[in-house]
Amino acid sequence: MTAAVAMCRLAKALLLLLVGCIAAAPSLFGGVVGGTDTGAAGQDIYGQCIGCHSPDRNRTGPLHCGLFGRVSGTVQGFEYSPAMREARVTWDAESLDWFLRSPLDAIPGTTMGFAGIRDDARRTQLIEWLETLVEDSPLCEGVR
Amino acid sequence: MHNEDLKNAPAELLVETARRSRRKFIAEAGALTFSGVAVAMLGGQSTAIAAGIGDAAAAQDVRILRTAVAAEHEAVAAYQLGAESGLLEPAVLKVAVKFQGHHKEHVEALAAAIRKLGGDAPDALKQYDFPVEKLKNQADVLNFAAGLERGAVSAYAGAIPAFDNRELSSAAASILADEAMHWAVLRHALGLDPVPGAFFS
16 A cells, blocks of 8 residues: 555656556555556556456456466356357457457457447557566466 | 554544534435435336347346446445454444445445346355455555445446446446545545546546
């Protein structure tokens, strides 16, 4: 939490979008510690996902650590919709771009009740940040 | 924000909030009206049900609602954890329980909408994977709750345009408004700017 608050103050000092501060707030849930400069924007946008997702644990939606290269619908212990399981998409920059633009159109029958991110640049930033959620990310500690 | 501020700010603000909520009559009347309104807003749904849940659009609305119920159940459980943590002073506890009550009402309103559409609402999970080990003091608990409320606001913002039935969008917007108020109060209590911007997604 101190990291989140410190990041907030830093963001304010730099007159970055205040939304940046907000995204840092869920540090206790997502374990979101400060991001790298390049990742900061993507992490802010991830604020739109934290109502349902955390990087390191299953919640209303599945965890995101190790997302890149994973086949859709395969996180252990998460109960997916049949649509997501049957989609068998391998998550990478391209498939995420397609899915996150409009999840409900991309995979009809998905339970991810989220309209999507239409802005191409924001989607790209978010996806770049999601790609950092690998095993040795501090946000993914304890996730096998 | 210094630790000192964090220690004192929540207490002051939340005591004040609790004092206000002591006007129970008004608070409860307000709450009842709200859920009445929320369910009534969903009332027009019955015609959609008549059209049949076979209708793909209605089925999708049900899926979105079910996911929203799952998230609301999580919020109820999170406040329960906070309430039982022993880390909250009495006045703060009172506010936490009040906010939890709102989330319970959201579950009920959303579940009623699902039933009207011919579906069934998911139950709460038996167990939630909360970062319990990180909750060491009152500010931690408030920060945890604030993160959840912030996420919920975004989740509703993302669901509102996705509903086929606009009455559902409208009901979701009224829930979003309530959760945004929780979030602002919690942020203020944490010594953060309660309303950090003009726009939010």
